[in-house]
Amino acid sequence: MKTHRHRTLSVVLLLGSLGLASFLFAAAAPDGKARKDSVQDSIHTALVQVTDSDSMRVQGEQRFHANCGRCHATPQKFPPRVMATVIRHMRVRATITDADMRLILSYMTQ
Amino acid sequence: MPYPYAKSAAGLHRRLAFFGLWLVLFAALSYAQTSDTEKPVPILTGNACAFSFVSGGQQVIDTQINPVLLVPLGDRWLVEARAEFEGAFQRPPGGGPYGGPVDKHVDYAQVDYIASSYVTITAGRFLTPFGVFNERLYPVWIRALQPDPLIYPINTAPSDGAMLRGGFAVNPHANLNYAAYVSATSIGIDSVDSERHVGGRLGVFLPGPRLEVGGSWQKTLQDDRKNAFGFHMGWQPAKAPLNLRAEFAHSFIGSGYWIESAYRLSQAHFWQKAMRRTEVVARAQQFYVGEAGPDAAADADLPGANTRMAEFGVNYFLRDGLKGIASYGRQFSSAGNFNQWSFGVAYRWLIPLGRVGAQ
Numbered sequence: 090m091k092t093h094r095h096r097t098l099s100v101v102l103l104l105g106s107l108g109l110a111s112f113l114f115a116a117a118a119p120d121g122k123a124r125k126d127s128v129q130d131s132i133h134t135a136l137v138q139v140t141d142s143d144s145m146r147v148q149g150e151q152r153f154h155a156n157c158g159r160c161h162a163t164p165q166k167f168p169p170r171v172m173a174t175v176i177r178h179m180r181v182r183a184t185i186t187d188a189d190m191r192l193i194l195s196y197m198t199q
Numbered sequence: 200m201p202y203p204y205a206k207s208a209a210g211l212h213r214r215l216a217f218f219g220l221w222l223v224l225f226a227a228l229s230y231a232q233t234s235d236t237e238k239p240v241p242i243l244t245g246n247a248c249a250f251s252f253v254s255g256g257q258q259v260i261d262t263q264i265n266p267v268l269l270v271p272l273g274d275r276w277l278v279e280a281r282a283e284f285e286g287a288f289q290r291p292p293g294g295g296p297y298g299g300p301v302d303k304h305v306d307y308a309q310v311d312y313i314a315s316s317y318v319t320i321t322a323g324r325f326l327t328p329f330g331v332f333n334e335r336l337y338p339v340w341i342r343a344l345q346p347d348p349l350i351y352p353i354n355t356a357p358s359d360g361a362m363l364r365g366g367f368a369v370n371p372h373a374n375l376n377y378a379a380y381v382s383a384t385s386i387g388i389d390s391v392d393s394e395r396h397v398g399g400r401l402g403v404f405l406p407g408p409r410l411e412v413g414g415s416w417q418k419t420l421q422d423d424r425k426n427a428f429g430f431h432m433g434w435q436p437a438k439a440p441l442n443l444r445a446e447f448a449h450s451f452i453g454s455g456y457w458i459e460s461a462y463r464l465s466q467a468h469f470w471q472k473a474m475r476r477t478e479v480v481a482r483a484q485q486f487y488v489g490e491a492g493p494d495a496a497a498d499a500d501l502p503g504a505n506t507r508m509a510e511f512g513v514n515y516f517l518r519d520g521l522k523g524i525a526s527y528g529r530q531f532s533s534a535g536n537f538n539q540w541s542f543g544v545a546y547r548w549l550i551p552l553g554r555v556g557a558q
Contacts, residue, residue: 184366
C-alpha cells in the first residue's frame with residue numbers, strides 16, 4: 090500500500106514537473122521560435138527512434154542467428170502476437186536470456 | 200504383485216482431470232481478457248512426417264503427428280504440452296499389407312513461470328534436460344538426420360516433477376544457462392513411465408564465436424541409484440553455414456558419443472537457387488554396453504552390443520517448415536553389420552488460436 094502511494098505520488102510529481110517546465114518554456118519562447126524548435130525536436134526524436142530501431146534490428150538479427158541458429162533453420166516471420174508466444178516458449182526451451190529474447194522479438198516482428 | 204499405488208489411481212485421475220479443466224478454463228478466461236495487439240496469443244503448432252526406414256533390408260513406414268499446444272497467460276506464465284502419435288507400419292514376414300502399432304503418448308505437459316531474468320520455474324511433466332538432443336533437437340523438422348542417435352535413450356526418460364532453469368549473461372561475451380530438476384513420480388498413471396531422479400545441466404554459450412559447451416548430471420533415486428553424466432557442444436561459425444554438434448553420455452547401462460556436422464550449400468557458385476536450399480550432413484557415433492550388461496541395454500532401446508555407425512544425409516528445404524530428407528548409414532557391431540536407409544518429408548505447421556491482426 091505504501092509503495093503504491095509512493096508510486097502514485099512520484100507519477101503526479103513527474104507529470105506536474107513536466108507540465109510546469111513545458112508551460113515555462115512555452116511562455117519564455119517567442120511563438121515562431123517555439124514552433125521551429127518544436128519541429129526540430131520532432132525531427133531529432135524521429136531520427137533517434139529510427140537509429141534505435143535500426144540498431145535493435147541489427148542486434149536482434151545477430152542474436153537471432155546466434156541463438157536460434159544453434160538448432161534450426163530460419164523460420165518465416167509470424168504476426169507479432171504469434172511471435173510473442175513462440176519467443177516465450179523458446180525462452181524456456183532454449184534458455185535464451187531476457188535481453189536476447191527482447192531483441193529477437195523486436196527483429197522478428199519488424 | 201499388485202501395484203502399491205493402484206488404489207489411489209482412480210482418485211488421481213479425477214484430480215488430474217479437474218486440474219486440466221481448471222487450467223483450460225483459466226487459460227480461456229485469461230485469453231478473453233486480452234485485447235492488446237502485442238499480447239501473445241495461444242497457438243497450436245507441431246510437425247507431421249512420413250518416412251521410410253530400411254534397416255538391414257526390413258522396411259518400416261513411420262508416420263508421426265506431434266501437436267504442440269502453447270497457452271501464454273499474463274506476462275509470466277506459459278502452459279505447454281506436446282503429444283506424439285506415431286505409427287510404425289511394416290509388412291509381415293510372409294508378405295501381405297502393411298500394418299503395425301500406433302503409439303500415443305504425452306511427451307510433456309508443463310506449466311512455466313518466468314520468475315525473473317534468471318529463473319524460470321517449471322512443474323508437471325517435462326523433457327529431461329540431459330544433454331541437448333532431447334530438449335532442443337528432437338523434433339523431426341529440426342533434426343538433421345532422422346534416425347535417433349544411438350545414445351539417445353540414455354537418461355532421457357520423461358521427468359514428472361519440478362525444475363528451475365534459466366539463461367543470463369555473465370559478461371558481454373558469455374551467457375550461462377542451467378537447469379536443475381527433480382522427478383518424483385511412480386504414481387501409477389497409465390503411459391507414465393517416468394522414474395525418480397534428480398539432475399542438472401550447465402552450459403556456457405559464447406555468442407561471438409557461437410560456441411556452446413556444457414555438461415549434464417543425473418542420479419537415479421530408485422533401483423540401482425546410479426549416477427550418469429554427459430557433455431555436449433555446438434558450434435556455428437559465423438563465416439560458414441556449418442553446424443557442428445556433439446554429445447557424450449555415460450551411464451550404468453552404456454555410454455557413447457555422436458558427432459555431427461551439417462553444411463548448408465549456400466556458398467556454392469553453381470545452381471545457387473537449389474544449393475541454398477540444400478544441406479549435407481554427416482554423423483559418426485559409437486556405443487559401448489555398460490556394467491548392466493547387454494540385456495539391460497536392449498531393454499532401454501540401446502544396442503545390445505558395442506556398436507559403431509557412420510551416416511550421411513541430404514536435406515532439401517522446399518519451403519519454410521517443409522523439407523525432404525534422405526540418408527544412408529552403416530552400422531557395425533558384433534551382432535551384425537547392416538545398412539540403414541531413410542527417405543521422407545517433414546513438415547512444421549502453426550495455427551493461432553485467436554485473432555492475431557495484420558502481420
